[in-house]
Amino acid sequence: MHPASTISSSSSTDTETPAVKPAKPWLAFIFGAVFTGWGLLYAGRPRAAISLVAGLWACLLIGGRVGIFGSLKGLSIIFGLVVFAKCISSISGALLARRRVWRPTLRNHLFYLAGMGCTLWLLLHAAAWPYLLGFTATRITGNGMAPTLMEDDTVSCIARSQYDPGDVVAYEQLAGDYVKRVAARGGDTVELVSGNLRLNDHNLGLFYASTQAQPYSQTFERTSLGADQLFMLGDNRDNSRDSRFDGPVMADRIKCKVTEIFYSRHQNRIGMRVD
Incomplete structure (x- = not known):
C-alpha cells in the first residue's frame, strides 16, 4: 500500500x-x-x-x-x-x-x-384594492338611488379620468360618502322643469327618476356649473340628498364610477350592470 x-x-x-x-x-x-x-x-x-x-x-x-x-x-x-x-x-x-x-x-x-x-x-x-386591483367595493346606504341601487347593495367602483352625465359615481361630502348619478358637468347649465331635467336647454325627460311627487323634485332653478364642478341627482328624486340641497360637487371629490352589483339581498340583482 x-x-x-x-x-x-x-x-x-x-x-x-x-x-x-x-x-x-x-x-x-x-x-x-x-x-x-x-x-x-x-x-x-x-x-x-x-x-x-x-x-x-x-x-x-x-x-x-x-x-x-x-x-x-x-x-x-x-x-x-x-x-x-x-x-x-x-x-x-x-x-x-x-x-x-x-x-x-x-x-x-x-x-x-x-x-x-x-x-x-x-x-x-x-x-x-384601488391601487392593486383597480377597483374598490362600496356598500350602499339609504335608498336615494332606488330602484337602481338598493340599501345594503355592495357594488364595484372603478376610478375614471372623466365622468359623464348618466354615470353613477361615489363621491365625498362633509357628511360622508354618497352614491348619485352625474346630471351635468363643468361648463353645463342645468335645471328641473316640471320634473324634467334640462341640460344646456335640451330636455332629457325624467333622467332616470323613479319618483318625483315632492315640489323640490319638480323644479330647480337654472344653474351654471364651474369648470371643475359636477351636478348630482339621485334616481329616487323624492328621497335623495344631492346637489339640489348640497350644491355642485368638485371634480376632485369624485372617487369612482359604480359599474356592477357584487351583492344584494335580492338574489336576482347580483351581477347587474349599473347604467
Whole structure:
C-alpha cells in the first residue's frame, strides 16, 4: 500500500458535499396548497417559489391597470389565477421534493411565511384594492338611488379620468360618502322643469327618476356649473340628498364610477350592470 494514495483518497472523501435529505412529496404538496410557492421552497427551489409569487402579482397588477377585475367575472378571474398558482406550487413542489439539492432552514420558512402573510393581507384589505386591483367595493346606504341601487347593495367602483352625465359615481361630502348619478358637468347649465331635467336647454325627460311627487323634485332653478364642478341627482328624486340641497360637487371629490352589483339581498340583482 502506498501512503500517498491513502492520503489522497482520504482527502477526497473529506471534501465531498454532504447529501441533502430528500423532502417529502406529500408535505410539499400541502405546503404549496396553503401558501403559493411554499411547496417549492420546501423542495429546495427558493428562486422558483419567488418567481411564481412575482408572476401571480404581475398578473394581478396588470389586470388591475387594464380594468378587468371590477365585476363578478373579474373576481372569478382573480380566483382562477390564485388557484392556478397554488396548483403549480403544489404539484411542482411534490415532483421536485425527492431531488432537493438545498434544504431550507426554519428561519427561511418563517421569512417566507411572513412575506406571504403581508401579500395576503394586501390582497384581502379592501383599502388596497384601488391601487392593486383597480377597483374598490362600496356598500350602499339609504335608498336615494332606488330602484337602481338598493340599501345594503355592495357594488364595484372603478376610478375614471372623466365622468359623464348618466354615470353613477361615489363621491365625498362633509357628511360622508354618497352614491348619485352625474346630471351635468363643468361648463353645463342645468335645471328641473316640471320634473324634467334640462341640460344646456335640451330636455332629457325624467333622467332616470323613479319618483318625483315632492315640489323640490319638480323644479330647480337654472344653474351654471364651474369648470371643475359636477351636478348630482339621485334616481329616487323624492328621497335623495344631492346637489339640489348640497350644491355642485368638485371634480376632485369624485372617487369612482359604480359599474356592477357584487351583492344584494335580492338574489336576482347580483351581477347587474349599473347604467
